[in-house]
Amino acid sequence: MTHQDERTILLTGGMIFDGAGQPPFAGDVLVVGNRIEAVVAASESWRPPEHATRIELAGRTVMPGLVEGHAHLSFTGAADLMDLARMPVEENLIAAICNAAILLDHGFTSLVSAAASKPRLDVAVRNAIEAGQIIGPRMLAASQEITPTGNLGDLDQLHFPIPEGARFAYVCDGPDAFRLAARRFAREGVDILKVNISGDRDWGYMGADANATLIDDDELEALVKVAHGRGRRVAGHATSASSVKMCVRHGVDIIYHAALADAEALDMVESVKDSVFVAPAVGLPYALLHESEKYRLDLGPQARRGLEEELEITARNMQELHRRGVRIVPGGDYGLACTPQGRNARDLELFVTLFGFSPAESLVAATSHGGAMMGRGHELGQLRAGWLADLIVVDGNPLEDIALLQDRERIDLVMKDGRIYRDELGGGSRADSRLLDKTAAR
Numbered sequence: 001m002t003h004q005d006e007r008t009i010l011l012t013g014g015m016i017f018d019g020a021g022q023p024p025f026a027g028d029v030l031v032v033g034n035r036i037e038a039v040v041a042a043s044e045s046w047r048p049p050e051h052a053t054r055i056e057l058a059g060r061t062v063m064p065g066l067v068e069g070h071a072h073l074s075f076t077g078a079a080d081l082m083d084l085a086r087m088p089v090e091e092n093l094i095a096a097i098c099n100a101a102i103l104l105d106h107g108f109t110s111l112v113s114a115a116a117s118k119p120r121l122d123v124a125v126r127n128a129i130e131a132g133q134i135i136g137p138r139m140l141a142a143s144q145e146i147t148p149t150g151n152l153g154d155l156d157q158l159h160f161p162i163p164e165g166a167r168f169a170y171v172c173d174g175p176d177a178f179r180l181a182a183r184r185f186a187r188e189g190v191d192i193l194k195v196n197i198s199g200d201r202d203w204g205y206m207g208a209d210a211n212a213t214l215i216d217d218d219e220l221e222a223l224v225k226v227a228h229g230r231g232r233r234v235a236g237h238a239t240s241a242s243s244v245k246m247c248v249r250h251g252v253d254i255i256y257h258a259a260l261a262d263a264e265a266l267d268m269v270e271s272v273k274d275s276v277f278v279a280p281a282v283g284l285p286y287a288l289l290h291e292s293e294k295y296r297l298d299l300g301p302q303a304r305r306g307l308e309e310e311l312e313i314t315a316r317n318m319q320e321l322h323r324r325g326v327r328i329v330p331g332g333d334y335g336l337a338c339t340p341q342g343r344n345a346r347d348l349e350l351f352v353t354l355f356g357f358s359p360a361e362s363l364v365a366a367t368s369h370g371g372a373m374m375g376r377g378h379e380l381g382q383l384r385a386g387w388l389a390d391l392i393v394v395d396g397n398p399l400e401d402i403a404l405l406q407d408r409e410r411i412d413l414v415m416k417d418g419r420i421y422r423d424e425l426g427g428g429s430r431a432d433s434r435l436l437d438k439t440a441a442r
């Protein structure tokens with residue numbers, strides 16, 4: 001009897017979707033340690049190592065792990081950002097730790113954070129995951145939302161100022177203050193500086209709706225200069241057309257939303273398509289429009305019309321950017337009241353139904369482009385020899401039914417960095433499932 005090596009794993013007898021965009025094919029994937037050693041089509045003859053642990057995949061598809069492009073691990077389902085601000089850091093940290101496990105358990109092996117609710121939450125969770133203390137996806141940690149006074153995230157009122165250190169967002173004004181914000185968050189160890197350049201749909205009462213651009217060129221320029229000088233990246237909340245242009249002018253690396261981009265903004269984004277990533281975060285407006293009753297959110301007719309219009313323009317813009325070859329990554333602001341954590345794969349379906357992606361294009365966006373968005377386009381997001389062993393096994397064929405990915409019961413196996421975290425095929429026997437038992441039911 002040969003000794004089975006649990007760090008050498010052969011996934012055999014299923015279909016392979018490699019994330020590069022070619023049609024799925026039958027074959028084997030061999031993992032050694034934390035890397036993919038070989039991807040072999042069934043038509044080729046080969047002898048896999050006898051000591052490998054064999055996992056039989058009949059009727060299943062193995063594909064790269066999913067990447068969430070707009071995550072908020074520290075958001076806890078609050079309907080009101082003030083509820084998040086009020087939550088003590090201890091409880092907020094525990095929630096973020098659980099959310100990391102939930103995302104991994106749903107097939108997301110990487111995430112790009114789009115802001116934390118408190119200064120160091122993302123950093124602490126990322127570090128603990130990397131140290132193996134807790135389980136979760138690979139993670140780019142973000143700052144809080146950095147915003148000028150009177151914009152999305154600024155919850156202060158003149159008669160009721162929130163003490164510094166208790167704020168949901170980091171509020172600052174003027175290039176010096178943005179420079180200081182960037183330096184402070186860099187000091188705390190973030191990978192990404194999140195900056196709110198435009199307003200958002202609920203902030204019109206302070207003159208900061210989605211059409212408004214709230215920060216000045218010199219403010220964004222100062223922040224980007226510090227970030228890039230220190231090898232950090234900048235992600236901009238940019239719904240208005242002029243905020244999208246501002247992102248391109250100043251070299252913002254990740255453009256979130258781009259919902260109301262006009263023709264000039266689309267041209268400008270296209271001109272930097274080899275370096276920029278766009279993530280529309282469409283899951284939230286979609287859920288607000290179609291599921292607000294389910295989550296008992298009171299939405300008036302005017303808000304509904306606004307959302308319908310926003311979704312229509314967003315869809316047109318994403319179709320256009322996609323046609324021009326801009327890399328668009330799913331990620332939908334999960335973690336708010338109507339976007340529960342774990343529901344994230346719904347955005348892959350919305351790419352198909354709203355933006356006209358083919359299922360294969362949507363999967364490539366969530367895997368190959370996601371890996372590039374993680375800054376690891378040379379080793380993450382595809383099933384290729386030598387690349388990192390982040391993969392999932394889906395019961396069925398997600399190219400025929402992309403909604404399969406939303407059903408956790410159909411995610412039979414989750415592997416990150418060569419380690420198995422979810423294992424329905426071996427009855428859980430191979431899985432490193434610390435935390436998962438307690439979070440799975442949520």
Ligand SMILES: [Zn+2]
Nearest residue numbers: 070072114333
């Ligand atoms: Zn967000």
